[in-house]
Amino acid sequence: MPEIEVFAPAKVNLALHVTGQRADGYHLLDSLVAFAPAGDRLRFAPAEAMVLKVSGPEARGVPEGPENLVLKAAALYGPGPAAAIHLDKCLPAASGIGGGSSDAAAALRAMARLRAVPLATGPAVVNLGADVPMCLDPRPARTRGIGEELTPVRLPPLPAVLVNPRVEVATPAVFKALVCKDNAPMDEIPAFADAAACIAWLARQRNDLQAPAVALAPVIAEVLAALEALPGCLLARMSGSGATCFGLFESDAAAAAAQERLATTTPAWWSAHGPLGDQAEAAAPRFI
Structure with a gap:
């Protein structure tokens, strides 16, 4: 059987409201997520036992x-044909x-393809981590509950760094440092005419974890300030519980120029650019 390669795109919380x-102990969330063209890659080669190599x-x-x-x-797929897995790690850990x-979700997609069985879903997948279900199908979605309640959302591509x-x-x-854990949910999500309309709506939403994360790691405020100062940046915000932040820009060209500038002025920081949105096609497992 040929090898299988699958892409694990970065998940970005465009807004994240903690509602209870x-x-x-699990926190209730109301979040809008989209996926980036930056990510990890996994390769699965048929083998006698399950092994993992990371580079x-x-x-x-x-x-x-x-x-x-x-x-x-x-x-989760139980006994059966195994694979030697190579993870090409391009995204910073705990970020x-x-x-x-996303790596776990990519592994679930690849194993289903390798064994020609349905994709694993349900409580066992949620138990891997609250973010895994939303990464199984990397398309924009509103996520509620602890992250397992997913509603697909149509978003225009959002130029981002x-x-x-x-x-x-x-x-x-970060959750422990959050003072108020019973906040208002996001506004209802409208149909966006274009990226500018989407960014304007996002500017009225929040990431409730941003302030406590900044208190724990003040460098996050430096990242946000650096993004806001870049030409063409329309919105800067932290993703998830940090420390990765994103800037949304007026055009792909502005985002590319901004990322190039950041790579020069702050080379110790990790950065990437590209449109946030639907990465499902890129993440589909393929034989190689």
Whole structure:
């Protein structure tokens, strides 16, 4: 059987409202997510046993053992044909853009293709992580509950720059520092005529985790200020629980120029650019 390659795109929370907390401690969210053309790549080659090898520019510190979400995801399919998995890690770890969750979702798609079985869904997938279900089909969606309630949303492509200052922020610490955990949900999402209309609507929404994350890692405020100062930036905001931030720009050319400038002025920061939106086609598993 040929090898299978699958793309795991970065997930970006364009808005993230914390609307409550369940008795079991899980927080209730109302979030609008879209996916970026930046991401990790996984290659699956038929093998006698499930093994994982991690390489790439962001591979340092990423485990290759059974604690990795990629192997946990593959294990959901039970006994059967195995694979030697190579993860090309391009997204920073623990960065608020769903890298590990997107990798796990990509592994679920690849294993379903490898074994010619239906895609795994349900509680077992949610147990891998609250972000995994939304990464299974990387299209824009409104996510509610703890992240498992998904409503597809049509968004125009949004020219964007992603920036991470290479500071890891622990998600539990950010939620613990959140003062108010019962906030208003997002406004109803209209039909957007164009990217400018979408960005104007997003500017009226929030990321409720941004302030506590900045308190824990002040460099996030520096990233936001750097994005806001770039020509053509219409909105700068943190994604997820941080520390990755995004800037939305008036055009793809402005975003590309901004990312090039950031790479020159702050070379220690990770950055990428490209339109946020629907990455489902790019993420579909393919034989190679």
